[in-house]
Amino acid sequence: MTAIARAAAEFPRLVSLDALRTHCADCSMRELCLPLGLAPSDVDALDSIVQKRVKVRKGEPLFRHGAPFTALFAVRVGSFKTTVVTDDGREQIAGYHLPGDILGLDGVGSEQHASEVTALELSEVCTIPFAQLEDIAHQVPTLQHNLHRILGREINADHRLLLLLGSMRAEERLAAFLLSLSERYARLGYSPTDFVLRMTREEIGRYLGLKLETVSRLFSRFAAEGLIKVRGRTVQIVDMVMLKQLIGGH
Amino acid sequence: MTAIARAAAEFPRLVSLDALRTHCADCSMRELCLPLGLAPSDVDALDSIVQKRVKVRKGEPLFRHGAPFTALFAVRVGSFKTTVVTDDGREQIAGYHLPGDILGLDGVGSEQHASEVTALELSEVCTIPFAQLEDIAHQVPTLQHNLHRILGREINADHRLLLLLGSMRAEERLAAFLLSLSERYARLGYSPTDFVLRMTREEIGRYLGLKLETVSRLFSRFAAEGLIKVRGRTVQIVDMVMLKQLIGGH
DNA sequence: CGCGCCGTTGATATTATTCAAGACCAGTGG
DNA sequence: CCACTGGTCTTGAATAATATCAACGGCGCG
Numbered sequence: 001m002t003a004i005a006r007a008a009a010e011f012p013r014l015v016s017l018d019a020l021r022t023h024c025a026d027c028s029m030r031e032l033c034l035p036l037g038l039a040p041s042d043v044d045a046l047d048s049i050v051q052k053r054v055k056v057r058k059g060e061p062l063f064r065h066g067a068p069f070t071a072l073f074a075v076r077v078g079s080f081k082t083t084v085v086t087d088d089g090r091e092q093i094a095g096y097h098l099p100g101d102i103l104g105l106d107g108v109g110s111e112q113h114a115s116e117v118t119a120l121e122l123s124e125v126c127t128i129p130f131a132q133l134e135d136i137a138h139q140v141p142t143l144q145h146n147l148h149r150i151l152g153r154e155i156n157a158d159h160r161l162l163l164l165l166g167s168m169r170a171e172e173r174l175a176a177f178l179l180s181l182s183e184r185y186a187r188l189g190y191s192p193t194d195f196v197l198r199m200t201r202e203e204i205g206r207y208l209g210l211k212l213e214t215v216s217r218l219f220s221r222f223a224a225e226g227l228i229k230v231r232g233r234t235v236q237i238v239d240m241v242m243l244k245q246l247i248g249g250h
Numbered sequence: 251m252t253a254i255a256r257a258a259a260e261f262p263r264l265v266s267l268d269a270l271r272t273h274c275a276d277c278s279m280r281e282l283c284l285p286l287g288l289a290p291s292d293v294d295a296l297d298s299i300v301q302k303r304v305k306v307r308k309g310e311p312l313f314r315h316g317a318p319f320t321a322l323f324a325v326r327v328g329s330f331k332t333t334v335v336t337d338d339g340r341e342q343i344a345g346y347h348l349p350g351d352i353l354g355l356d357g358v359g360s361e362q363h364a365s366e367v368t369a370l371e372l373s374e375v376c377t378i379p380f381a382q383l384e385d386i387a388h389q390v391p392t393l394q395h396n397l398h399r400i401l402g403r404e405i406n407a408d409h410r411l412l413l414l415l416g417s418m419r420a421e422e423r424l425a426a427f428l429l430s431l432s433e434r435y436a437r438l439g440y441s442p443t444d445f446v447l448r449m450t451r452e453e454i455g456r457y458l459g460l461k462l463e464t465v466s467r468l469f470s471r472f473a474a475e476g477l478i479k480v481r482g483r484t485v486q487i488v489d490m491v492m493l494k495q496l497i498g499g500h
Numbered sequence: 501c502g503c504g505c506c507g508t509t510g511a512t513a514t515t516a517t518t519c520a521a522g523a524c525c526a527g528t529g530g
Numbered sequence: 531c532c533a534c535t536g537g538t539c540t541t542g543a544a545t546a547a548t549a550t551c552a553a554c555g556g557c558g559c560g
Contacts, residue, residue, distance in 0.1 A: 084409045088498030092416040094409050106409060109402025115409060134398070138391055145384065151401040152359025158408035159334045159344050159356060159365060165415035166342040166459035170516065201539065209416035211517055216540055232525080232539080248338035420548070451507065461549055466508055482507080482557080 023047055032100030032187075033074050034128070034146055042140045049136060051127040056080075056119040062103060065116040069107025071129045075099050078123020079198045082106070083206070084115045093207040095157065096120075096199065098184055105154045120198040165209045168247070173208040174218045175246040178228070182237055193240070197233040273297055277376075282350030282437075283324050284378070284396055292390045299386060301377040306330075306369040312353060315366040319357025321379045325349050328373020329448045332356070333456070334365045343457040345407065346370075346449065348434055355404045370448040415459045418497070423458040424468045425496040428478070432487055443490070447483040 024035045024047045035043045053076060056062055062073060065085060080097040094115060097103055103125065107113045137144035164173055186192035197204070201219075202212040222228045227243050229236040237243060274285045274297045285293045303326060306312055312323060315335060330347040344365060347353055353375065357363045387394035414423055436442035447454070451469075452462040472478045477493050479486040487493060 084413045086413055086417060086498060090413075090417040090498075092409075092413040094412050105402065106405055107402070108398050109404070109406045110399075114406050134391070134395065138388065138394060141384070141388055144388060144394070147398075148358050148384070148401070149360075151398070151405070152355065152357070154359070155356055155401070155404055155408060156359045156364050158405060158412065159342075161412055162344050162408065162415060163334045163336055163340075163342040165412060166456070167336060167340040200537090206416070212539080213518085213541085214516060216538095217516095220540070248336060248340075450505090462507080463509085463550080464548060466506095470508070 024050060027076070029074065029076060029100040034102070034143065034150070036146055038140065038142050038146075042143060045136050045140060046133075046143060049129055049132040050074075051129070053124050054127055056123045056125065058119055058121050058123075060119055062117040062119065062125065063107075063113050065113060067113045069104065069111055069113050069130065071104065071127050072133065073103040073117075073125040073127055075101045075103060076124045076126060079120045080117050080123060081120060081199065081203065081207075082115050082117050091206050092209070093203060094161070096181075096207065099188060102150050102154075105151060108151065120203075170208075170210055170214055171218055171221070172247045173210065174204075174215065174222070175227075175243050177204065177208055178235065178237060179240075179243060179247075182240070193237045195235060197235060274300060277326070279324065279326060279350040284352070284393065284400070286396055288390065288392050288396075292393060295386050295390060296383075296393060299379055299382040300324075301379070303374050304377055306373045306375065308369055308371050308373075310369055312367040312369065312375065313357075313363050315363060317363045319354065319361055319363050319380065321354065321377050322383065323353040323367075323375040323377055325351045325353060326374040326376060329370045330367050330373060331370060331449065331453065331457075332365050332367050341456050342459070343453060344411070346431075346457065348438060350438070352400050352404075355401060358401065370453075420458075420460055420464055421468055421471070422497045423460065424454075424465065424472070425477075425493050427454065427458055428485065428487065429490075429493060429497075432490070443487045445485060447485060 024030060024033070024043050025040065027033070027035075030036070030043075035046055038046065051071075054062075054073075056078070062080065065083075075097050076099060078099070080101075080103060081093050082095045082097065082103070084092050084094050094106075097117075103117050104113065106115045108130070133143075133147065137147050164176055168176065181195060181197075182192040185195050199207075200212070201215045204210075205212045205215045208215070219228075219230050222243075223230050225242075227237075227239045227246070229238055274280060274283070274293050275290065277283070277285075280286070280293075285296060288296065301321075304312075304323075306328070312330065315333075325347050326349060328349070330351075330353060331343050332345045332347065332353070334342050334344050344356075347367075353367050354363065356365045358380070383393075383397070387397055414426055418426065431445060431447075432442040435445050449457075450462070451465045454460075455462045455465045458465070469478075469480050472493075473480045475492075477487075477489045477496070479488055
């Protein structure tokens, strides 16, 4: 593991204290977020409604199940989980979110959030009031189009998870999970092979539709088979090819 | 050949397109579909881009996995399924669709459809070219808002299915499936207790993440317990209360 | 009438869960 | 500095749930 990759994985980004407002134009997530492809003047328009950064501490909710839907959130720093619950309290984690991701999309379909978003570590988001976003999107076709694409990509991500939950065996699920994290970290400029999980075994299980013991056993087995190295939440992918072959190996 | 291509081939030019046009204003699905809450003049604007009805025969695809995304479709008559597939060919059914539902939302996130939609019986859809829909939505805020809500509701529906697949036992899944169908038929003005399934046991299984034998056994068991009556695909819900209690009964 | 798909049911195998015990690890206070 | 504590993680053994394999019945359609 390189020092840079390790540092990036282990420490949340430092936040400069002097900037009170978020400026999309300066944001390192610009190209992964809503402003993608916008003209500078349109980025300013978007900027004007984006409220200043909000810090969320580890374990704290950004919004709760049933809360009124007023805004979307863009992850700047840190990571989050989205959970859905049954009437009798069982939970399913519908997604893990990294910088650049947009949170709260589940509220777009109704007046209330059907899910709950919680920080997995000290994190930071930009708040984007939805009514105002719709107004500006109405004037800026590219922004409207970006919003559509973000909603559409959420649907695609959910479909991939449905496929995983509905048709894959436990070992395939975990392999797919690790590979998906790898890919996402790579896209953010981090190491695709070395990273630190931000969630517990139980949370991984609630995402993959498995019990925590099953997840733990699989980590041990993957390590014994030389596919990965694990030490607690630190994971190193040793044999990416085999891991990929594992999916679809019936 | 997809249904659209066939329709284009089958209707010669001498047939007046106007006569074949769908008019949202007259459509019985008006209040369940995109035009909801639109002023009459705005309905006309939407009408102007909605292409003539397309018939899709049983088992035929409306569009295939990987096909370029150009349009959304509104179900007028009949029913459809949306399927997602793994690289190695395993399928998951992500949704069943009834009149008033909008199909093809999975394409909004990219240039191509990630899923495939197939008719379960002789069905009929309206084709809504997406680029033109975005244009009109740009002029009609209510329509833009409706589009957002439709995308958002798809996310909510997917989340409910994730919850089902990730956290429910087989019997709970089937009960939830039957209750969800019941509710949707009721909303369409049909009986909430008596309906005919349009899909095979295997398709139900691919939706619920179960094998067809398991689905069949559960139907038999529910019938033996007096919850439902089954004859082939004809289902009658006898004890709605018990069926609801079954979910979350662990 | 017969063929093919669909559905049911039984016996068995497999997979993942449950229950249980203990190890590890970081933080805390004596 | 060390023991203590609570949460997390690992591992084993027994159990439960669902899948698999297999046979057969039935219905609808050509």
